[in-house]
Amino acid sequence: MDPIRTPMTPPVRVTDAAIHLEGSQFSEARVSGGVLVQGNVVGLTINSNAASQADHVGCYSRVFLHPVKTFVRRPELCEQIRRQLHDRPGSDTAGGSGEYGKKVLAVWGLGGTGKTQLVLDYLQRYRNEYKAAFWIEAERKASVERDLINIYKLLFPARLSAGQETVKIDDAVVAVKNWFSNGQDRWLMVFDGADSIDNENDAEFLDLAYYMPESPAVHVIVTTRSRTAKDMTMLEGVNVGEMDEQQAVDLFYESSRPMKRDNKTEEEVGCIVKELGYLALAINLAGTYVSRTPRLLFDIRGYLPEYRRRRQELLGRKPEKLVHQYGKSVLTTWETSYQAIKQQSAGAAKLLTFLAFLNFDDIYLELFGMSIEPQGAEPSDHPNEHLSWRTMLSPGTDMDIYELEKYFDVLQLYSFVQRKSDQRSYSMHKLVHAWGYDRLQSEEQRDPSLGALQLVYEAATDPKAGPYGKLRLLPHIMANFDAVAKSMSRLEMIEHVLVPLEVLGRFAHDIGRLPEAYLMKAFVVEEHCALHGDEHLETLRAMDTLANTLADQGKNSEAAAIMTEVLEKRRRILGEEHLNTIAAMHHLAVILDKQGKHNKAAAMQIEVLEKRRRILGEEHLGTITARHVLANTLYMQGKRNEASAIITEVLEKRRRVLGEEHLSTIATIYNLANVLGC
Template sequence: MERSLPATGHYIQDIHINDRARVHIGDQIGCTTINSKVTPLLDFDGVYAHNALAPVSTYVDRVDLRSQLETHLHNRIAHASRSSQIEVVHGIGGAGKTQLVLDYIQRHRQDYSAVFWIEAGSRESIERDYIQIYILLYNLHLEAAQGAIEVHNAVAAVKRWFYGRGKRWLFVFDSADAIREPNDPFYVDLRRFLPDDPSIHVILTTRDRCAQDMTELPAVIVEEMTRGEAVTLFQKQAMILAPTSQQEGHIGAIVQELGYLALAITLAGSYVAATPRLQRDLAYYLPEYRERRRELLTQRPLWLVHQYGESVLTTWETTFRTIERQHPQVCHFLALLSFLNRDDIPADFPTVLVNGEAPMWVGALFPGQRITQYDIEAFFRTLINFSLIKYRGDQNSYAMHSLVQTWAYDRLVEDQQKSYGCICAVLLQVMTKTVQDANPLVRARTVTHIVSSFHKISQCFKSASVDDNVIVYLLYGLARFLDSCGQFKDEVVMERFIYQKHRSGHGDDHPDTLMSMNNLAATLREVGELQEALSIQRAVLEKRQQILGEDHPDTLMSMGNLAAMLGDVGELQEALSIQRAVLEKRQQILGEDHPDTLMSMNNLAATLREVGELQESLSMKRAVLEKHQQVRGEDHPDTLMSMNNLANTLGDVGELQEALSIQRVILEKCKQILGEDHPNTLGSMSNLANTLGDAGELQEALSIQREAVRKLTEVLGVKHPFTIKAEKCLLWIEQLSTDTGQMQ
């Protein structure tokens, strides 16, 4: 498919429609899938988590809740049920659910062979963690993968690993809050991910009571702390280790005012610890808190108070006002972080995001100021000091409580949300450039930030505005990154948003609207929604014909894309007719030697082969090869692609020796230019083996094809179309060898 660029009349030709019966040089390489033939570890005794599995140093033991958790789960007879034993820990945000579970793990870690902590706040974060657990349990190496991993296979493989192992394992799904409403942007079908083996204990922390329906075990309900627990927590957090009787009175009044809620007390204590004035005299805290609360109740929407509660909201706002007075830059930075994935903020932000010349996001967030990596490191330290974020040393990342992040976003008015949304999109552009060539898991972490940010951006830019062009342009770049990672489902959602913004802002016939329609159709094709893709592409073509004329480059691009989709659904004759028309027009307008003309000849020749017009296909492929050799040179990828396609058709018409000669040349050139393990090199190996099989050279064919399948499986995965075709070719050669008695 050819994708359009925003706000220009040019386009990217990034997919050739080549011969489809075998593996081809020049085909666009898709996403890496997992390798089902890898050998799993015989045992695993360790931990998978994004943070150290221990509660915070100021944690206060909540004896009654811990006792319930131990009775319901830990003390049950092992394998008492036929499936995994699920314990639900639910309660309001900020009540201390996660810390309770971390305390349980610290006390009983030795009773489990391994512990797996999964951040369950979104589908993307769960998928990321399952991929990493899969790599861990199956002892894979990141360098063997160069794209996205198919999640459903990773989930199935992880579940399968535990069957019949007879030990005790613990899975924690933390912050599984969006499990009720499928229309929620962060909805997770949690049952899809829950492991199912009697040896596994599962703990779910959630704000949603409906999670209790997933288990027969009683839930552990986490609510307010006892007065004694609350007082102890405040003293630890405020670093008041030996309070006077007067201080004890103030502390009791403070925790009562805060409703004995763990998060509010933690934040209040951190605020006192960071404020010398309050360290000297706690009597000032409550008057300040109450004044701030009255101010909030008159300024903030009522729904904010209902969502967070007066105590939490006032505590945060009091902290925020202090930070704003002392470090106004930190407040801007906190607002920016509210758009990102809250549980995995990379600790290398300071070096990556201000490396070299200050990127645009820095200038937008801090106009006229010079911000260094040391400044950003200081921003993080300030936020940590006030307990608004925490640092996870094991994963070298920062994390923010979900309610803190939501509050940091909700407190912004609409114009501020839009402004920070644009800045965040620019920041994400910087991130995508820094990880473009990184391993799949690093890229997957970036995807979670893009998806999280897009949810907020799409909400604050929901209504039409003439000022939306900037954010739409930025989202276009992020959509391209999702495409490069194989995250087509998330990309479709973003492409639909871009299309709707262009349509509402410019109308149905504007070039940008047609551009976004074209790109949406291309992505729908990737996720298999062929009929909708075909319908949209027909509409794009019709409008471009009416507006731009029959001979405009964008019109011809749309014709070529439509032909590709028609080929997908088996409408080969219509595809053939369109491709002939595209080729004729490009020859007239661009000339015989233009790359677009040669691409059209290549695509037409491929479809001619599919409909059985082998001689015409062969003649056209010879012409394409000759042109590419003249225009591009002998070693250009387009030349090698043309040689490959010519050899395929030579094999079809029985010219096996000429086909073999060409394919041997291709293989050597690919090894020299691309390397031994490049997918196109492996594709050329498979094509050579296929032709050797046709020619009866079965021993050489077997040797080459086995090596091709092994390497394709390592590089692209067992589910990739190239690997599947190569395996089918290997089975065919093996069958030929068996039939002729030549099997090795």
């Protein structure tokens, strides 16, 4: 493929004593040091006796050296490049010298964040700071070598005129590096898309250091998805992440012209860019799609529902080269990185898939039950302990914190996870997280979803977990619940899912997260009804716990209706004296009391107390609890003396059975004080 030409600019003819080589674009037209720059063509004229062109001015590139038409500036990132390359004195390497100092700057981040466009913007803004710029496509080793050979031909035309027919890459690299070492001006060299720099065993592995000039007069920028490039230099580099909200909104409008811009539309666009995680390429593609879809231009509110239905298809759309200057879809870019990770570390690739079944934020190592102290894995009491998440991630080896940290480190190298500022947890871009799930076929989703369910179940039932740890766990429980609900068949639900989900629903209830508890408990009821029918004992038990959560949410009418149904069915199936029937009566009485139906509640509680006395005995905790509940209802009826006498008796029994320090004993003391007006 020849360097890009502008059709309206014909090839430049020079005298017999000169050689013409076609380079790439430069916006000016001038003659300087033997170089004619006109339009998008660089014509190089030299004396036939010269060995090299010592005063090259302009650019070498096979791409358009300006950002896309819809580009929205990110000035803070551009300034980071400028500051590190221009404002920091000295050389990156020991013994460096020269007025400007050799500097290598890594511009790294997730595929689709706009790294290339950012560097193109930098080049356009600061092109006058450089004598010449050389843009090398570094996605493949072959493209790097092609471009370096072309640069060699540009810099050493006399050798070609002397009859040199072929150029060996090693000769070209040495000659080009030596050419830069003789220069005193400032030059810029960009290695764009250098992603294959981590795995030396990869056939496409790129040893960037071999190709880079050592001259202190050269600024080198490397754009890459790999964080490894950051370690090649003393400069901190530029991490290109999400756009800020206003930049993302502006980019969507630039890409979706001629869509109108008003307050109502801007609010909806804000929701769209948030859903897209403020990722530049995804926003650009979405805006382009809208611009070519008249029904969406007329009513942008239709985009988000369509995106949620067709997320994988829309993110998989291939950008148009002429419009986006990019040939890969968002998903193709990430899939390429995933395959590189898989070659380097199978465990890291499995971890990436596994994380798609947890929450994308605050992924902390303690979640995995890992300790830096040597210890064996404790046996799990999960109902499906044979589905070990440890075995999924690291088959045939004992998973420990060191192995897990290695996996996270590989994912971080490829920008799939980012270590958070507290250094104790990781996060994923929300679209990467969604892609990790969407890329799997339905049958491939089963095992990681069950493995992640086992993981959160173990964390939720860990007796060492404190209040903060429990709250921190809940987003991962809910993300896994969503994945499990979508990926499991009904038969698999009963075998693997419903029991742990009931436990997790109680966990959410116990830490006060009632909306989340309701979602899980309602799902369990629905699945039991579908699997067993609405009179099965498991269905009734699930309905009982759901009613309690509704009551705690203040939805007493709904709770009473469900609990009444449970009581009637248990009476018919189990009988009046069965403990589960009595428990349903007890729960219904509590709900009626919350509704203000104190007389009806008191009558039902007296019946519960009598039956528990007869069946369980006076000292049973169930009987004592029934006494306490009855006392509270009597108090609400205004019968303070009766209530205080019963609570005093409850306190004595709880002290004797549970002890002074038990929370139930302490709660009874508090209630007695309230009743007595203390």
